[in-house]
Amino acid sequence: xxxxxxxxxxxxxxxxxxxxxxxxxxxxxxxxxxxxxxxxxxxxxxxxxxxxxxxxxxxxxxxxxxxxxxxxxxxxxxxxxxxxxxxxxxxxxxxxxxxxxxxxxxxxxxxxxxxxxxxxxxxxxxxxxxxxxxxxxxxxxxxxxxxxxxxxxxxxxxxxxxxxxxxxxxxxxxxxxxxxxxxxxxxxxxxxxxxxxxxxxxxxxxxxxxxxxxxxxxxxxxxxxxxxxxxxxxxxxxxxxxxxxxxxxxxxxxxxxxxxxxxxxxxxxxxxxxxxxxxxxxxxxxxxxxxxxxxxxxxxxxxxxxxxxxxxxxxxxxxxxxxx
Amino acid sequence: xxxxxxxxxxxxxxxxxxxxxxxxxxxxxxxxxxxxxxxxxxxxxxxxxxxxxxxxxxxxxxxxxxxxxxxxxxxxxxxxxxxxxxxxxxxxxxxxxxxxxxxxxxxxxxxxxxxxxxxxxxxxxxxxxxxxxxxxxxxxxxxxxxxxxxxxxxxxxxxxxxxxxxxxxxxxxxxxxxxxxxxxxxxxxxxxxxxxxxxxxxxxxxxxxxxxxxxxxxxxxxxxxxxxxxxxxxxxxxxxxxxxxxxxxxxxxxxxxxxxxxxxxxxxxxxxxxxxxxxxxxxxxxxxxxxxxxxxxxx
Numbered sequence: 001x002x003x004x005x006x007x008x009x010x011x012x013x014x015x016x017x018x019x020x021x022x023x024x025x026x027x028x029x030x031x032x033x034x035x036x037x038x039x040x041x042x043x044x045x046x047x048x049x050x051x052x053x054x055x056x057x058x059x060x061x062x063x064x065x066x067x068x069x070x071x072x073x074x075x076x077x078x079x080x081x082x083x084x085x086x087x088x089x090x091x092x093x094x095x096x097x098x099x100x101x102x103x104x105x106x107x108x109x110x111x112x113x114x115x116x117x118x119x120x121x122x123x124x125x126x127x128x129x130x131x132x133x134x135x136x137x138x139x140x141x142x143x144x145x146x147x148x149x150x151x152x153x154x155x156x157x158x159x160x161x162x163x164x165x166x167x168x169x170x171x172x173x174x175x176x177x178x179x180x181x182x183x184x185x186x187x188x189x190x191x192x193x194x195x196x197x198x199x200x201x202x203x204x205x206x207x208x209x210x211x212x213x214x215x216x217x218x219x220x221x222x223x224x225x226x227x228x229x230x231x232x233x234x235x236x237x238x239x240x241x242x243x244x245x246x247x248x249x250x251x252x253x254x255x256x257x258x259x260x261x262x263x264x265x266x267x268x269x270x271x272x273x274x275x276x277x278x279x280x281x282x283x284x285x286x287x288x289x290x291x292x293x294x295x296x297x298x299x300x301x302x303x304x305x306x307x308x309x310x311x312x313x314x315x316x317x318x319x320x321x322x323x324x
Numbered sequence: 325x326x327x328x329x330x331x332x333x334x335x336x337x338x339x340x341x342x343x344x345x346x347x348x349x350x351x352x353x354x355x356x357x358x359x360x361x362x363x364x365x366x367x368x369x370x371x372x373x374x375x376x377x378x379x380x381x382x383x384x385x386x387x388x389x390x391x392x393x394x395x396x397x398x399x400x401x402x403x404x405x406x407x408x409x410x411x412x413x414x415x416x417x418x419x420x421x422x423x424x425x426x427x428x429x430x431x432x433x434x435x436x437x438x439x440x441x442x443x444x445x446x447x448x449x450x451x452x453x454x455x456x457x458x459x460x461x462x463x464x465x466x467x468x469x470x471x472x473x474x475x476x477x478x479x480x481x482x483x484x485x486x487x488x489x490x491x492x493x494x495x496x497x498x499x500x501x502x503x504x505x506x507x508x509x510x511x512x513x514x515x516x517x518x519x520x521x522x523x524x525x526x527x528x529x530x531x532x533x534x535x536x537x538x539x540x541x542x543x544x545x546x547x548x549x550x551x552x553x554x555x556x557x558x559x560x561x562x563x564x565x566x567x568x569x570x571x572x573x574x575x576x577x578x579x580x581x582x583x584x585x586x587x588x589x590x591x592x593x594x595x596x597x598x599x600x601x602x603x604x605x606x607x608x609x610x611x612x613x614x615x616x617x618x619x620x621x622x623x
Contacts, residue, residue, distance in 0.1 A: 030433060036507030037432050044423045044477070048442055051474050054458050055450025061457070068457075117348070123341050135606055136349045139356075142605040144536035146555045147594050150562030151355050154590065161358070164374045174374075198352065202616050226334050259539045263563050277452070284453040285543065297451035305448050 062298045066291035075291070082295035091279065099275040099300075102261075103253040105189050111249055113193050114200030115242060119234065121201065122208045123226070134205070137198025149263035152191050153178060178264060181272040188264065188273075192257075207241040208234065247315040251308035254300070276300045356598070363388050363591035367584045388588035392596060395589075397561075401554035401597075405535060408471055408553055412534045413527050415476050420526055423477070424485030425511045430494065439486075446479050452543070459544055468551055470544035471537075481526045484615075488522035489515055525615040528608050535601060554597050561593050 031038055062082055064075040086092055117137070124130045140148070155162040156177035166183075167174040177183040215233045224232065258277035265273035276296060284293030358376045366382025373381060392398055423442075427435045449455075455474065464470040492515060500514045516523060538555035545551050560566045 034429075034432060037426055037429055040422050040426050040507070041434075041438065043419065044426070045438065045441070047419070047473075047477055048445060050462075051455065051458065051476075052445040052449060055454035056448070058450055058454030058457050061454065120341055120344060123337070124345060129342075129345070133345045133349055135609060136352050138609055138612075139352050139602065139605065142532060142536075142601050143356075143598055144538070144555050144558070144601075146536075146538050146558045146562065147598055150558065150590065150594060151359070153563060154359075154587075155355070159374060161374070161376055194351065198348075199612075199616075202613050206613070225331060226337065262539075263559065280452055285456065285546075290453055290457065294451065294453045297453055301448060301451055308447065 059294060059298055061291050062295035064291050066294070068288075068290065078291075082292045083299065085292065086296050086299065091274070094271065095274060095276050095279050098272060099254055099256055099277075102185065102188060102256045102275060105185060106192060106256070107249060107253050109189050110192050110196055110200070111246065113197045115204055115238075117197050118201040118204035118208060118238075119230065121205065122234065123230075134198065134201075137201070139198070140195040141199035143195075145257075145260055146263060148191065148195060149260060152187060152264060156183070156187060179266065179268050181269045184265070184269045184273045188260065192260075203241060203245065204238055207238040211237045243315075247311055250311040252304070254304050254307060356594075356602070359591045359594050363588055363595055365588070367588050370587060388585055388592035389596075391585055391589050392592045395593075397549075397552075397557040398554070398593060398596060400550060401552055401557040404551060405554040407468070408537075409531050409534045411468075411472055412475070413530050415472055416478070416481070416530050417523070417527055419477050420481045420485050421511065421516060421523065423482045424489050425515060427482065428486045428489040442479050442482060456543055464544065466545055466548040466551065471540050471551070471553065474544065475537075475540055481529070484522060484526060485519070488519040492518050521611075521614070525611045528611050529615055532601065532605075532608075558593060558597050561590055 058072070060072060061075075063077060063079060064072070065078050065081075066072070066075045121130060121133060124133065154160055157163060158176045159174050160177075163174045163177050166177060177187060211234065215237075216229055219229050219233060254276075256275045256277070258275060258281070261273055261275055261278050262281065265278065277300060280293045280297045280300070283289050283296065354376055357378075361377040361380045362370050364384050364386060365377065365380040366385065367388075369381040370377075426432060427439050429435060450458075459465060459470055459474055464473065496514055496518070497510050500510050505514065536555060538553060538559055541551075541553050541556045542559075545556075549556075
């Protein structure tokens with residue numbers, strides 16, 4: 001009893017949920033007490049409404065023959081025509097295939113690469129050398145995408161370093177690899193490995209450093225060699241991290257780095273390189289077909305969201321780790 | 325101390341592993357080194373050479389850099405990028421602290437509803453074109469704001485900030501309140517100093533991201549090149565192969581050689597635009613390590 005009467009006297013506004021115990025929530029009272037909090041919310045909420053929710057409303061353009069001059073209210077409604085045009089159009093299969101192939105290849109190659117690198121780096125016992133290797137391997141991550149792509153363009157041009165290597169392997173002439181659709185995927189994926197392998201290994205190295213060293217000592221006593229130690233101690237102990245990272249990665253498998261594609265592709269390689277998001281950019285901002293490109297973009301984000309929810313649900317069921 | 329017998333296989337592995345690590349270092353480092361050596365080499369020799377340069381070819385010359393010095397684009401880009409980085413750190417930094425603070429106040433009844441409201445945007449968004457239309461309708465296109473405001477907040481940073489603030493005991497705020505501190509004093513003088521490590525990580529993420537960003541400029545600065553960040557000029561030079569702006573008459577005697585120096589100008593501009601970040605990253609990388617950890621744990 002004493003405590004309950006003491007409660008309202010407590011310094012203004014420390015009660016959970018902004019109310020007074022046993023008194024129904026009163027917005028006016030709460031507002032008076034936490035005025036500053038409410039005011040601080042305003043810029044945050046306004047920004048999210050304008051830059052996240054207003055664009056969601058703009059999705060109605062996907063169902064219109066949108067003309068900027070007429071705006072959303074004046075443009076004629078055409079139902080699902082934009083979607084039908086996309087699905088039956090000449091590029092649908094190509095775009096879907098390219099997006100899926102690049103996304104899945106990226107997952108297959110660039111997901112395990114940092115794990116492998118971390119495992120190998122973990123075997124390096126000289127602490128200084130390890131530190132130096134780590135620092136240098138992070139470097140490509142900090143270089144801007146534009147410069148990375150500039151390097152790729154230069155190294156794969158006719159007479160470029162990589163082109164010459166490829167030419168000597170295949171026995172052909174040194175050619176501009178980026179102009180050849182068949183080389184686009186390897187270039188895209190492997191340059192991603194180069195850029196991301198060091199930085200991606202951070203999380204696994206952290207997990208590895210947390211492994212109890214006594215386990216290794218015990219294993220040595222039992223006569224386990226390095227290989228056995230890796231199989232039976234190291235890998236099982238980083239497995240939870242690997243699974244979480246895999247789940248997170250699966251959800252965004254179709255979100256191919258469109259800015260990189262945009263920098264590297266050319267009409268000559270659209271056949272293998274053009275992905276949905278770059279198509280949206282071209283159709284919308286270069287051909288000004290806003291309605292149609294919004295429809296294509298909506299298709300992409302619905303598939304993406306569905307994928308994210310699915311992987312999240314699966315992970316919730318089987319591993320008890322989930323994003324939300 | 326127990327003596328561990330080294331097996332032959334173990335030794336072979338150690339040798340190969342060390343070699344592999346050296347190889348990794350070379351692979352990561354050599355492209356930039358190659359670009360640097362090429363940029364100070366004899367342009368004619370660079371054109372005909374094949375393979376990685378491990379030293380400059382021919383006579384050392386800084387002519388490429390002299391041409392770059394006269395190229396206004398790079399310096400306009402530099403100036404703009406520095407402005408964008410500082411402005412974005414201020415805007416996003418302050419908004420993130422406010423959001424993290426508000427959303428971690430237990431006495432704020434609507435904190436979870438607002439968090440849901442923000443988090444939903446991670447799941448689904450309007451997409452490129454509708455967002456572009458919003459920026460256009462707000463008449464932000466071709467203004468400095470266009471590169472700052474649409475990317476002003478990120479749920480990811482807000483979650484990291486909120487988590488850090490939640491770790492601070494409520495009693496600290498209470499005692500500050502008893503001493504008569506107002507909401508902003510509590511936020512900036514009590515709470516923020518206690519999570520400055522997290523705040524520093526967020527600022528670093530913002531700064532590096534902004535230094536390297538170009539896509540927002542491509543979308544939202546369709547006409548006004550004078551507001552381009554550095555990376556957009558780099559794109560013109562490296563990807564669009566447009567070094568025409570470097571061939572301006574004031575370059576004088578070098579102008580005749582502008583075509584000759586075209587490749588070297590590319591290399592030189594890579595060095596000029598990348599050196600700042602390469603000088604800084606070894607010192608800030610440990611903060612990024614923390615950031616990656618926090619981010620992945622909280623998802």
